[in-house]
Amino acid sequence: MDKQDWIADDLKYVWHPFTQMKQYEGDEKPICIVKGEGIYIEDIEGNRYMDSVSSWWVNSLGHAQPRLAKALYEQACAIEQVIFAGFTHKPAISLAKKLITLVNNRLKHVFYSDNGSTAIEVALKMAYQYWQLKGKASKKKFIAFENAYHGDTLGAVSVGGIDMYHKVYRPLLFDIIREKSPYCYRCPCGKEKEHCRLECLQGVEEILKARHDEIAAVIIEPLIQAAGGMIMYKAEYLTKLRELCDAYQVLLIDDEVAMGFYRTGKLYAYEHAGIVPDIVCSAKALTAGFLPLAVTLCTDELYYAFYDEDKDGLKTFYHGHSFTANPLACAVANENLAILQEMNMEEYLKPKILAFKRGLEKFRDYPHVGDIRQWGMVSAVEIVKDKRTKECFAYEEQIGKKIYSAGLRRGVLLRPMWNCMYFMPPYVITEEEIDSLLRLAYDSMREVLG
Numbered sequence: 001m002d003k004q005d006w007i008a009d010d011l012k013y014v015w016h017p018f019t020q021m022k023q024y025e026g027d028e029k030p031i032c033i034v035k036g037e038g039i040y041i042e043d044i045e046g047n048r049y050m051d052s053v054s055s056w057w058v059n060s061l062g063h064a065q066p067r068l069a070k071a072l073y074e075q076a077c078a079i080e081q082v083i084f085a086g087f088t089h090k091p092a093i094s095l096a097k098k099l100i101t102l103v104n105n106r107l108k109h110v111f112y113s114d115n116g117s118t119a120i121e122v123a124l125k126m127a128y129q130y131w132q133l134k135g136k137a138s139k140k141k142f143i144a145f146e147n148a149y150h151g152d153t154l155g156a157v158s159v160g161g162i163d164m165y166h167k168v169y170r171p172l173l174f175d176i177i178r179e180k181s182p183y184c185y186r187c188p189c190g191k192e193k194e195h196c197r198l199e200c201l202q203g204v205e206e207i208l209k210a211r212h213d214e215i216a217a218v219i220i221e222p223l224i225q226a227a228g229g230m231i232m233y234k235a236e237y238l239t240k241l242r243e244l245c246d247a248y249q250v251l252l253i254d255d256e257v258a259m260g261f262y263r264t265g266k267l268y269a270y271e272h273a274g275i276v277p278d279i280v281c282s283a284k285a286l287t288a289g290f291l292p293l294a295v296t297l298c299t300d301e302l303y304y305a306f307y308d309e310d311k312d313g314l315k316t317f318y319h320g321h322s323f324t325a326n327p328l329a330c331a332v333a334n335e336n337l338a339i340l341q342e343m344n345m346e347e348y349l350k351p352k353i354l355a356f357k358r359g360l361e362k363f364r365d366y367p368h369v370g371d372i373r374q375w376g377m378v379s380a381v382e383i384v385k386d387k388r389t390k391e392c393f394a395y396e397e398q399i400g401k402k403i404y405s406a407g408l409r410r411g412v413l414l415r416p417m418w419n420c421m422y423f424m425p426p427y428v429i430t431e432e433e434i435d436s437l438l439r440l441a442y443d444s445m446r447e448v449l450g
């Protein structure tokens with residue numbers, strides 16, 4: 001089969017995620033990838049693309065990383081999958097132990113699942129049932145934020161706050177309390193950064209004060225609302241949110257699915273705020289992007305609320321997936337953690353984070369760049385039609401799509417969200433590659449915007 005046949009079959013049989021399939025009636029077709037190495041992926045004709053989005057934020061150590069491939073193969077030769085109720089296995093045990101060590105024993109237990117969305121479902125059910133078991137049955141509601149993204153299953157969509165993705169499903173969802181997005185560039189309280197006193201948290205404080213008896217938990221993406229457009233906020237916001245949750249006896253669920261495993265420069269983003277959440281969800285880079293695997297970490301307090309003789313069967317946590325704690329994925333995650341430790345990741349990333357900071361400066365004077373923001377290995381450029389009024393380009397102008405195409409022609413995979421062009425490459429990107437990524441992105445943007 002040659003390229004044309006592959007693409008024809010793809011379009012005949014496959015329905016792609018987050019994709020309007022009719023777009024492929026045009027000239028641009030899905031790109032058929034056959035291999036990858038480091039930060040590059042290579043298509044069936046030998047064209048290479050710099051993977052500046054870590055293949056949807058999952059890849060951290062580069063593609064086809066040999067040590068991870070070897071760990072996967074060796075585990076597959078031993079045991080590939082086994083039921084995880086009544087049975088257990090070494091990869092899951094050692095991974096859980098390491099994950100708990102890495103959070104300094106502040107969280108104590110690991111619940112496995114398959115992906116970010118399931119990690120969130122687990123967290124929501126756990127938090128909800130916790131209060132039922134503690135005799136505070138009225139605490140049923142969740143606080144979540146505008147522009148939040150927590151995954152695509154219906155529980156996760158319920159706490160999601162991106163209308164474009166979530167609105168159509170609202171009638172299917174449970175009711176939550178929605179609070180303001182901490183969108184510093186477009187401050188919901190009309191403040192300038194220098195004068196910010198975290199006014200955007202006042203609404204949360206008021207609702208907690210008035211209704212804490214009804215509220216089970218607050219769920220938040222730490223430091224960056226990623227899918228909402230790489231919306232970034234200060235670490236102090238999380239610190240204050242933790243204080244509020246403590247004051248009003250509400251659980252804090254920290255969705256580290258995208259930011260965990262050093263995206264922001266530290267193992268978990270919450271570390272920047274000097275806090276410990278009650279529940280932490282992690283997936284994506286947990287396996288360095290090799291295999292789907294997720295964990296939901298929780299405290300002793302939560303765990304022991306479920307721990308009982310079980311005379312009536314009511315204290316069991318009824319949740320599990322066919323592939324819970326898949327040994328292959330756990331083995332890869334273990335090897336990933338070993339590599340991260342050997343590379344001394346926090347130090348390893350520092351010069352790269354600086355290289356982005358330096359390189360982004362050249363975007364600053366461009367007339368359509370409204371904001372430049374960065375947290376660790378995530379950086380973003382918000383494109384506006386009018387810098388002074390912060391007016392956006394209309395959806396119909398398809399700025400993001402055009403930049404995507406312009407990037408592909410230059411051999412770089414950029415995938416702007418709305419008007420937000422962002423960079424979130426595998427950590428193994430070199431400083432030179434960072435410079436060339438930013439140059440290619442700049443040129444792509446200029447080609448589209450003039």
Ligand SMILES: *Cc1c(COP(=O)(O)O)cnc(C)c1O
Pocket residue numbers: 115116117118120149150151152221226227255256257258283284
């Ligand atoms: C990607 C993402 C999820 C969902 O993870 P999936 O593995 O795609 O289900 C949840 N939360 C955040 C913050 C994410 O970025």
